[in-house]
Amino acid sequence: MIDFQSGYILRPVNPVFIFVSLFCALLLNLLPLGNHAWVPDWLIICIVFWNIHQHRYVGVVWASLLGLVMDVHNSDLLGLHAFSYALVAYLAVAWHRRISALQVYAQALHVLPIFMLVSVFPVLVHWLLTGSMYWWGLGGVLQGIIEAALWPLATKLLLAPQRRPIDVDPNRPL
C-alpha cells in the first residue's frame, strides 16, 4: 500500500497489531471517566481508521460486534452502538479510496461527519422512539470534533509499524 503523505510504499500490515490496537481502544473506552459528552470514543477512531486503511481485516461485522460490547458497557439499548458503528463502518469502507488519497488534515475533515453521526446517533434514536429531544445530548457534536482532531495522531500511531524502514543499517541506524 502506498503512503500518500510521503509517497513511499508501506510495509504489509500485521493483523495481530490491528486487533491489539482495537482491543486497546476498547480498554480506553472502559476507563471510568464519567458521563461527559465530550470524552472521545477511542474505539470508533480506531475502527474507522482500520476501515479506511485495511477494510479487508476490519469491516462492518467487527464494527457491529464491538458496538454490541459498548452497548452493554454504556447500558444503552442493545444494538444502538452496534447499529451506529456498523453504519459508520459502511460509510468509511465506501469512502476509503477517496479518504486515503488525501492529506491527513483533509482526511480529518472527511471523517468529521462520520464521527458526528456516531455521537449524535443515540440522541436521534431516542428522539424517534419516544418523541422527546435531548438537546444537551447534542453536545456529542463536540465529541465528534475532538475525535476528528485526534485523527492525525491516530494516523501517526497506527501507521507507525508500517512506516518502519525495510532495511536498517545496524552500524548507521539513522
Place this chain on the structure above:
Amino acid sequence: MLIDFRFKAIDLVRDSINLGLRPLEYVMQLPRNLITASDTYFTTRSTLANENIELKQRQMELTLLANQSELLRVENQNLRQLLNLQKEVAYKTIPVEILYNPSNPISQRVVIDRGAEDGLKLGNPIASDSGILGQVVRLYAGSAEVSLLEDRDFAVPVQVARNGLRAAVFGTGRGNLLELRYLPVASDLEVGDVLLTSGIDGTYPPGFAVAMITRIERNIDKNTANVFCAPVAGINSHRQALALLYDPQWDAKPSEGTSENTPGRRKTRIRGMP
C-alpha cells in the same frame, strides 16, 4: 434495538457480554482506584485524629438516638396494633460501591458492584447517608445499574415533611433541578421545605429525605406552580452507598387482598431527617 426496547427479550446476550466485560472493566478501573486509595493513604495524622474525634461524637449522639428510637419503635408498633394499622416493614441494607458512571447522553445511571447474587431486586432503592440516590433498573448476577434521581422522568412519590402534603418529584435530566409536578398554585409549599419519601408506592420505604425546595414559581394564569428542588444527597459525589432491600407485603400494583390494607399506610412515621 427495537427488540430490546419493546420486549427485553435478549437479556441473555447482554448478560453474557457483561460477564466477559466485567474483568476488563475491573482492570481499567484499577488506576483510578489506586489513585484514590493512595490519596487516602497519605492523609496526615492530624486529619485522622480530628476525624476520629468527630466520628466518636457522632457515634455517641447516634447511640443515644438509637436507644430512644428503639423505645419509640416498640411504642409505635404497639399503637399501630391497637389502631389496627399495617405494621412497619423492616428491611435490610447492604453496602454497595459505585463502580462507574457509564457515558450515555440519554440517561443518568451508575453501575454498582452488587447484583442479584447479593439479594438485590429490581426496583430496590439506593440511598446515601443523607437521602435517596436512585433505584435499581437493571440487574446482573454480580452488578446492577441504578437510575439516579436526576434521570429524566424518574419519579419518586414524596411528602412534604412540614405538613404532609403528598406530591411526586420528577427528574428533569442531567444537572437540572428536580421538579414537583401537578400541584395547584395554592398548595402550601415554601422554599426550604424538605421532601421525604411517602412510601405509598411500595418501592421506597417511608421517611427518607429526597430533596429540598429551592425555588417556587407560582403561575396564577394557569393555576399551576413550578416547584424546583435540589436533591438532598449529593447525587454525583459518592463512591459508597446503601441498597435498601425493602419488600413490603403490599404493593402499588393492583392485586387481590391489597385494597383493604393500603389505606392503613396513610399515617407514616417520619424518620431519617437530615
